[in-house]
Amino acid sequence: xxxxxxxxxxxxxxxxxxxxxxxxxxxxxxxxxxxxxxxxxxxxxxxxxxxxxxxxxxxxxxxxxxxxxxxxxxxxxxxxxxxxxxxxxxxxxxxxxxxxxxxxxxxxxxxxxxxxxxxxxxxxxxxxxxxxxxxxxxxxxxxxxxxxxxxxxxxxxx
Amino acid sequence: xxxxxxxxxxxxxxxxxxxxxxxxxxxxxxxxxxxxxxxxxxxxxxxxxxxxxxxxxxxxxxxxxxxxxxxxxxxxxxxxxxxxxxxxxxxxxxxxxxxxxxxxxxxxxxxxxxxxxxxxxxxxxxxxxxxxxxxxxxxxxxxxxxxxxxxxxxxxxxxxxxxxxxxxxxxxxxxxxxxxxxxxxxxxxxxxxxxxxxxxxxxxxxxxxxxxxxxxxxxxxxxxxxxxxxxxxxxxxxxxxxxxxxxxxxxxxxxxxxxxxxxxxxxxxxxxxxxxxxxxxxxxxxxx
Numbered sequence: 257x258x259x260x261x262x263x264x265x266x267x268x269x270x271x272x273x274x275x276x277x278x279x280x281x282x283x284x285x286x287x288x289x290x291x292x293x294x295x296x297x298x299x300x301x302x303x304x305x306x307x308x309x310x311x312x313x314x315x316x317x318x319x320x321x322x323x324x325x326x327x328x329x330x331x332x333x334x335x336x337x338x339x340x341x342x343x344x345x346x347x348x349x350x351x352x353x354x355x356x357x358x359x360x361x362x363x364x365x366x367x368x369x370x371x372x373x374x375x376x377x378x379x380x381x382x383x384x385x386x387x388x389x390x391x392x393x394x395x396x397x398x399x400x401x402x403x404x405x406x407x408x409x410x411x412x413x414x
Numbered sequence: 415x416x417x418x419x420x421x422x423x424x425x426x427x428x429x430x431x432x433x434x435x436x437x438x439x440x441x442x443x444x445x446x447x448x449x450x451x452x453x454x455x456x457x458x459x460x461x462x463x464x465x466x467x468x469x470x471x472x473x474x475x476x477x478x479x480x481x482x483x484x485x486x487x488x489x490x491x492x493x494x495x496x497x498x499x500x501x502x503x504x505x506x507x508x509x510x511x512x513x514x515x516x517x518x519x520x521x522x523x524x525x526x527x528x529x530x531x532x533x534x535x536x537x538x539x540x541x542x543x544x545x546x547x548x549x550x551x552x553x554x555x556x557x558x559x560x561x562x563x564x565x566x567x568x569x570x571x572x573x574x575x576x577x578x579x580x581x582x583x584x585x586x587x588x589x590x591x592x593x594x595x596x597x598x599x600x601x602x603x604x605x606x607x608x609x610x611x612x613x614x615x616x617x618x619x620x621x622x623x624x625x626x627x628x629x630x631x632x633x634x635x636x637x638x639x640x641x642x643x644x645x646x647x648x649x650x651x652x653x654x655x656x657x658x659x660x661x662x663x664x665x666x667x668x669x670x671x672x673x674x675x676x677x678x679x680x681x682x683x684x685x686x687x688x689x690x691x692x693x694x695x696x697x698x699x700x701x702x
Contacts, residue, residue, distance in 0.1 A: 260419045280422030280465070283452075302415050303453045304520065316493075316522040322452045323523070326422060327445075327469055370519070391604040392517040 265329040269294070270338035278325050285309045285320035288335055296336035296365045300394070307393030310366035311335050317373040317392070336365035339372065348372050351410035352403070359397035366393045371407045375414055383408065415456045421464040428473060428553065431466055432580060436555035438464045440577030445469075446489055447524040449516070450532050474527070474582060479504055484586045488527025496521060504588050507613060510597040511542035517605040527581040530566075533573040533636075536608040539584075540567050541637040542597065545613040545629035548586035554579040567636040593617045593625075594700035596692035600632070600684050602675075608632040609676050612688040614696040616652075623647045628660070628689060633670040633681040640664040643689060652697045661690035 262277040269292060278287060288294045288311070300308035302321050309320040312334040339346045345353070348371045358364050367390065374381060374389040381389070386407045387400075395403060423442070425431040435442050442464035445451055454460050468474065474489040477498055484505050486495060495501055495512045502509040515521055515529070515538050529539040530550055543550070544563040551560040554576060566574050575581065589595070594616045599608040611631040617624045626647050628640040643664040650656050665686035670678040 261421070263422055263424075281417040281419055281455075283417065286416065302456055304449060307517075307519065310519060313522075317519045318522050319449075319519050321456075322449055324417075324445075324448065324452070324467075326424075327448065327467065329469075388604070389518060392519045 263326050263329075265326055267325065267328050267330075268332040270334055270341075280324065280326050282325045283321055284311070284323040284325045284328060284333070287325035288320060288333070294335050294337050298362055298365060300362070305394070306363070307366045307370065308363055310369040310393065312369060312373060315373070315376070317370055334369075336369055339368070346372065346410075347413040348375065348407065348410040351406040351413065355402050355406035355409055357398065357402040357406040363393055363395040363397075367395065367403055371410065374407070375411055379414060380411055381407075417452070417455045418458065418461050420455075420462055423464055423466045424470060425466060425468070426470050428471055428580075428582070431468060431471065432553055432555045432578070434464070434466050435578040435580065438578075442466050442578075444527075444531070444580055446528040447491065448528075449520050449524040450528055468527075468580075476583075477501060479588070482588050484508070484588055485583060486526055486586075487583045488530070488581045489525050492516075492521035492524045492526070492529075493518070495526065505546065505586065507546065507589070507595040507597050507615060508542050508586065510595075511538040511613065514538055514597070514599055520605075526584065530584065531573065531575055531581045533567050533569075533571055533575075534607070535567075535570050535634055535636050536611060536632040538597075538599075538608075538611070538631075541611055541613050541629050541631035543584055543586065544637040544639065545615055545627045546586045546589065547627070548584050550581060551583045551585060552576075552579045553582045558582070560585070563637070564639070570635050589615055590617055592701040594696035594698065596695040596699070598688055598692050598695070600688060610681055610684045610688055612685070612692040614689075614692040616647075616693070616696040616700065618652070618697075618700050621651055622649055623652055628664060628693070630664060630668055630685055630689065633668040633685045635669055638668070640667050640689065642667050647693075652693065654694075657690055657693045657697075660693060661686045664689040 298308035300306035304319045304322040443462040445467045474487040476487040478485045549560045550566045596614045599611040610633045613629045615627045631637040643660040646660040670681035
C-alpha cells in the first residue's frame with residue numbers, strides 16, 4: 257500500500273509548541289502517548305465511552321481517542337502531566353490522595369482532568385453536578401464514592 | 415485502535431469541500447466533530463478512501479433566529495446549542511434534546527451535522543427536528559437542496575443524503591411561545607443511547623388540543639410521528655384518560671425490534687409510558 261502523505265501541524269501541548277509532520281490517521285491519544293511520551297493519558301475502550309483518555313483542548317475536556325491529532329492543529333492541549341508543573345499537586349490531585357480515591361489508578365488521570373475542567377467552570381458544584389460531570393469517566397474499582405468526595409473536597413480548597 | 419489509512423483533505427471553504435467530495439465519487443467521508451466517525455473508522459465499519467476535515471469551515475458554524483426560524487449550521491457544536499440562551503427562550507424543546515446528547519465531553523466536540531447525517535433513530539437531533547417540523551439543508555457540487563425531516567430520515571442510519579452530499583444546516587420554524595413541550599429519554603446509564611425517546615409539542619385553545627406533534631425514537635426505525643396518537647388528541651380536552659388513549663395508540667404505532675439492550679415488547683411498553691408522561695409534562699407547560 258502506498259504510504260500515506262503526512263500533514264503538517266502546530267499543536268501546543270502543555271505549553272510547548274510542537275510543529276511536526278504526522279500521519280493524518282494518528283489519533284490524538286496515540287500522538288500524546290507515543291510521539292510525545294506523555295503516557296498519563298490512557299486508552300481504555302478506544303470508543304469514547306470510558307473517559308480514560310480525557311484531555312483538555314482549548315480548556316474544554318474531550319476524549320483523545322475520538323480525535324485525530326490533525327484536528328487539534330492550532331489548538332492548545334493539556335494533559336494530566338501539566339497539572340503539577342511546579343512540583344506541587346493541584347488541590348484536585350491532593351484531594352484524590354487524601355480521600356483515598358485511587359485504587360488501580362487507570363481511570364484517575366481522566367477523572368482528574370474532568371474534575372479540573374468542572375471546577376474551572378463551576379467552582380462550587382453540587383454533588384449532582386459532580387456526579388454528572390464524572391459520568392464522562394468509568395471506574396471499575398472504587399464505586400465512585402471516594403472520587404466524588406475528593407472532587408467536593410477539592411472544590412472547598414480551591 | 416489505530417485507524418485505517420486514508421487520504422486526508424482540509425478544505426478552507428464549503429465549495430472546496432464539495433469539489434473534493436465529487437472528485438472522490440462518493441468514497442470520501444466528511445469529518446466534523448468525529449464523535450461518531452472516529453469510532454466507526456476504528457472498528458472498521460467504514461473504510462473511506464478519503465477523509466474531508468471540515469474543521470476550517472467557520473461559515474457552517476452559526477446559530478441564528480431570523481424570518482421566524484431557528485437556523486443552525488452543521489458545524490455548530492452540541493455544547494454551543496445547549497448553552498445558547500436565545501435557543502432556550504425560543505425553542506426549549508431543542509435545548510432539552512441537545513443537553514441530553516451523550517456526556518459533556520462528547521457535546522464539546524460533536525456537531526449537529528454529524529448527528530443528522532448519521533441518522534441514528536435513537537439520536538436526539540433527528541427526533542427533535544422531526545417533531546419541530548424542521549428542514550435539513552444539504553449541498554453538493556451539483557447544488558443545494560433541503561428536505562423536511564420526514565423525507566430526510568429514511569431508516570436506521572440511512573437518510574436521503576447522497577454520497578457526495580453534505581448536511582449544511584437545519585432550519586426549524588419557531589414554535590408558538592405558548593406551546594407546551596417535552597423531551598424525554600429512557601437510558602439505563604447516563605449518556606447511553608436512548609432505549610426509547612419521546613418529544614412532544616402541544617397547543618391548547620379554550621382547553622382543547624388544537625395542535626399536537628408526538629415523536630418517538632429508539633423504538634422505531636426512524637424518528638417517527640405518532641399519527642394515530644395525535645389524531646386521538648386533536649379537538650379534545652387533554653385529560654388523563656384521553657392521554658392514556660393516545661399513549662396506547664402510540665404503543666401500537668411504534669415498530670421496535672429485539673436487540674441486546676431490550677426486547678421489542680419492552681420498548682413498546684416503555685414507549686406507551688413515556689408518551690403518556692411526555693404528554694402530561696407538555697400539558698403542564700402550556701403557557702397562557
